[in-house]
Amino acid sequence: MIGISKLYCGTVEPSDALRYGRKSSELPSHLLQFSKDKRPVVVWNITRRCNLKCIHCYAQAKDQVFDNELTTDEGKNLIDDLSQYKVPVLLLSGGEPTIRKDLPELAAYAIEKGMRAVISTNGTLITQEMARVLKDIGLSYVGISLDGMEKIHDRFRGVKGAYRAALEGIKNCQKSRIYLTFLKIWIFQGHVFITLSMPAAGQNSWKKI
Numbered sequence: 001m002i003g004i005s006k007l008y009c010g011t012v013e014p015s016d017a018l019r020y021g022r023k024s025s026e027l028p029s030h031l032l033q034f035s036k037d038k039r040p041v042v043v044w045n046i047t048r049r050c051n052l053k054c055i056h057c058y059a060q061a062k063d064q065v066f067d068n069e070l071t072t073d074e075g076k077n078l079i080d081d082l083s084q085y086k087v088p089v090l091l092l093s094g095g096e097p098t099i100r101k102d103l104p105e106l107a108a109y110a111i112e113k114g115m116r117a118v119i120s121t122n123g124t125l126i127t128q129e130m131a132r133v134l135k136d137i138g139l140s141y142v143g144i145s146l147d148g149m150e151k152i153h154d155r156f157r158g159v160k161g162a163y164r165a166a167l168e169g170i171k172n173c174q175k176s177r178i179y180l181t182f183l184k185i186w187i188f189q190g191h192v193f194i195t196l197s198m199p200a201a202g203q204n205s206w207k208k209i
């Protein structure tokens with residue numbers, strides 16, 4: 001698999017292998033596919049619960065408690081296993097991962113065990129306080145996706161106000177200087193448009209592809 005950002009921006013160059021080496025534990029996340037040891041990035045859907053109702057939901061998420069999910073201790077056991085296997089990056093997703101109160105604890109534990117922790121979120125629940133906590137524990141980055149402008153996004157997400165809430169979450173991450181990727185995909189008159197923006201932490205400039 002080759003990321004679209006690499007194809008369009010040339011973000012991967014031969015010199016990268018010299019600069020970073022080929023060990024997955026030393027490579028930045030976007031270069032992991034070029035590692036020699038081929039350790040996998042693991043995605044853990046820490047909950048099926050979600051506050052949105054996307055028409056494209058891949059997880060059949062609902063805003064309800066699911067009683068068969070891993071507890072905090074069971075999650076830490078899982079992280080121990082992943083750490084022994086030398087997994088370089090743990091992506092915490094869902095459902096909506098920020099719904100789980102123990103998200104910072106689990107992410108911090110993964111970091112303590114030598115992994116980079118990242119989250120994939122709809123962004124709507126990231127308050128200033130949560131963004132500060134995530135920054136303080138050393139989260140590598142937060143990924144938030146938008147499906148289009150406000151009307152389209154809210155229609156796809158099944159909840160009015162989801163777009164504005166996501167933008168608020170993005171702003172809070174920026175204020176706390178968390179690295180952020182922001183992916184927007186939309187289809188217009190038979191053409192697919194993709195915008196990948198990667199603002200430097202704490203800045204308002206967006207790199208558009």
Ligand code: SF4
Pocket residue numbers: 050051052053054056057058059060061094095096122157
């Ligand atoms: S935000 Fe994600 S988990 Fe929640 S309903 Fe949408 S696609 Fe499903």
